Amino acid sequence: KAGVTQTPRYLIKTRGQQVTLSCSPISGHRSVSWYQQTPGQGLQFLFEYFSETQRNKGNFPGRFSGRQFSNSRSEMNVSTLELGDSALYLCASSPGQGGFTDTQYFGPGTRLTVL
């Protein structure tokens, strides 16, 4: 099976712009989670979706949003970009209903740079 794919792999934006990142889970997986990875804050959980519904949400401002489509593909959106949003954004899919007891398979990430 193909792994989790994330597009684009690299992205450069300027402050104030918005960005949309895409994640295609492993075939058959219905749960998708998003994480932000920065040198300063490390890996932080953003949100999790299952069957098009947000199941869990981390402590991020409302500028960060996401959604999941009926084919389980997911997008996350960041509006009004700030310099501190520069990070590697990781997507993970899992075969069950999500939650940390469900093994997560990570994609390679999207590297976002905000100038």
Next chain:
Amino acid sequence: AQSVTQPDIHITVSEGASLELRCNYSYGATPYLFWYVQSPGQGLQLLLKYFSGDTLVQGIKGFEAEFKRSQSSFNLRKPSVHWSDAAEYFCAVGARGTGFQKLVFGTGTRLLVSP
């Protein structure tokens, strides 16, 4: 609040030598514990996990970890390190709260393997 501490930022080990990466967690209930590895330019890969039962857990790539409740530790070990093990290693704990569950990651330990 749930937290994970990885006290070693960098560790250098000679190829063929044994390895132990330290992880301490803070969690009120029975913890769900994980070790992930991240190679350069890659997403995270699950090495092993502990939910309950035998406190010595075997994982992929010859890794094992031991859960010690009395020490709140979940250290990762490998008897003989290979150059391909050079990567960043993350310990994580599954955290639950009102209306959410998520993985809380440590800050990571970068493993360097010398010839």
